[in-house]
Amino acid sequence: MRRARFGIIAVLALAAAAAAAVGATTAAGKGSAAAPIIIGAAIDTSGQMSPFNNPALTAAQLEVAKINAAGGVNGRKLKIVTCNTQNSKPDVSTSCASSLISKGAAIGWVTCDVDFATPAVLTFLNKGLLTIAPCIGTDQMGPKRFGKKGKLAFSFGNVAQDEGAAMAEYAYKVKKWKTAVTVTDNVIVYFKNVVQAFTKRFTELGGSIAGSESFTSGDKTIQNVVSRVNQKKADVIVTSDGFADWPTEVAGIRSLGNNTPIMNSWAGDGTFWYPKDPKVSNYYYVTYASIFGDDPSAPVKTLIAKMKAKHQAPATGGFLPGAAAIDGIVAAIKRAGGSTNGAKLAGVMEKFKNVPTVSGSVSFSPTLHSVFGRTYRVMQVNDSKPKYVGQIKASSPASLN
Numbered sequence: 001m002r003r004a005r006f007g008i009i010a011v012l013a014l015a016a017a018a019a020a021a022v023g024a025t026t027a028a029g030k031g032s033a034a035a036p037i038i039i040g041a042a043i044d045t046s047g048q049m050s051p052f053n054n055p056a057l058t059a060a061q062l063e064v065a066k067i068n069a070a071g072g073v074n075g076r077k078l079k080i081v082t083c084n085t086q087n088s089k090p091d092v093s094t095s096c097a098s099s100l101i102s103k104g105a106a107i108g109w110v111t112c113d114v115d116f117a118t119p120a121v122l123t124f125l126n127k128g129l130l131t132i133a134p135c136i137g138t139d140q141m142g143p144k145r146f147g148k149k150g151k152l153a154f155s156f157g158n159v160a161q162d163e164g165a166a167m168a169e170y171a172y173k174v175k176k177w178k179t180a181v182t183v184t185d186n187v188i189v190y191f192k193n194v195v196q197a198f199t200k201r202f203t204e205l206g207g208s209i210a211g212s213e214s215f216t217s218g219d220k221t222i223q224n225v226v227s228r229v230n231q232k233k234a235d236v237i238v239t240s241d242g243f244a245d246w247p248t249e250v251a252g253i254r255s256l257g258n259n260t261p262i263m264n265s266w267a268g269d270g271t272f273w274y275p276k277d278p279k280v281s282n283y284y285y286v287t288y289a290s291i292f293g294d295d296p297s298a299p300v301k302t303l304i305a306k307m308k309a310k311h312q313a314p315a316t317g318g319f320l321p322g323a324a325a326i327d328g329i330v331a332a333i334k335r336a337g338g339s340t341n342g343a344k345l346a347g348v349m350e351k352f353k354n355v356p357t358v359s360g361s362v363s364f365s366p367t368l369h370s371v372f373g374r375t376y377r378v379m380q381v382n383d384s385k386p387k388y389v390g391q392i393k394a395s396s397p398a399s400l401n
Contacts (some may be wrong), residue, residue: 040101049112056112138193150369152346164398183239210234222249239264250275251275
């Protein structure tokens with residue numbers, strides 16, 4: 001009898017232990033499911049890329065807060081953890097990315113220029129993480145630069161082939177400009193590719209290039225370029241520039257009495273560069289969003305208001321792809337069934353076609369891992385006052401192969 005009683009007690013003890021184990025496992029499983037999805041941002045927040053990175057990061061954080069307030073992604077919250085690469089120092093960038101991985105980053109986030117971002121990109125890619133840039137504007141953020149591992153790398157910036165094509169279609173189809181002079185700043189690939197894409201699409205449409213000039217920011221040849229541009233007759237002067245020589249270029253052209261329309265890419269957004277004299281007029285550019293109170297999208301206006309409330313009013317429309325990148329990450333995770341596996345997410349993202357984001361529809365392809373298919377805002381400036389005048393969506397990216 002005593003032996004039987006001890007046997008019953010032993011069985012009950014084993015059952016209780018098993019139940020506890022199951023309960024612990026279930027709790028652990030629930031804890032794992034509820035753990036935040038960490039996006040590790042290894043970016044320059046204090047150096048020359050900070051004017052691009054910081055607004056995009058703020059917009060991303062605001063979009064994360066909105067998504068988390070609505071329940072997160074498949075029941076999991078998003079969390080952005082940052083590390084300052086200190087003016088994109090290669091060794092600091094590498095250690096930043098490694099530190100973020102050690103803190104549980106499931107997705108990498110990098111600086112808005114592929115050359116500066118490369119050390120962090122490679123660190124994330126080597127660990128098999130989906131790696132996102134909010135606003136790199138070339139096809140370099142992908143397999144073209146990083147080979148097989150680059151299949152995990154994407155940018156929510158506009159690819160230059162698409163942006164230049166959109167500029168050309170607006171110039172030729174909307175403004176009816178038939179001739180153009182192009183000015184290329186060779187300092188970065190994005191600038192060069194935009195002008196190349198404009199030229200390709202503009203001539204495909206029937207336009208002609210009356211002259212092509214080039215320089216490299218800081219090489220002290222800009223005045224010579226301005227002089228040559230003023231000797232050429234065309235319906236429009238087209239460039240992609242936003243660096244130190246850009247104000248000199250605009251002021252030089254206008255000071256010589258040349259009032260030909262000037263068209264620029266997103267690089268020429270914002271008023272911070274405007275020369276005091278002469279005023280900026282007859283100037284057009286394409287961008288992600290108008291920051292001047294007249295953007296056609298209510299969600300974009302709301303996002304701008306939230307940024308202003310945080311005393312971080314955007315200086316250009318370049319803040320918007322930061323929020324769009326979060327929307328894209330969320331869409332990829334949901335389509336992957338909640339997985340954060342880098343290869344799975346990249347496979348999904350590569351098939352994006354007109355996926356809705358706060359910045360409008362975005363698309364990727366196996367060869368273009370930066371956005372095409374987005375609708376651009378067209379801005380016109382007269383008397384140094386910018387205003388939204390329309391939208392343009394490229395029929396397709398220009399082929400630069």
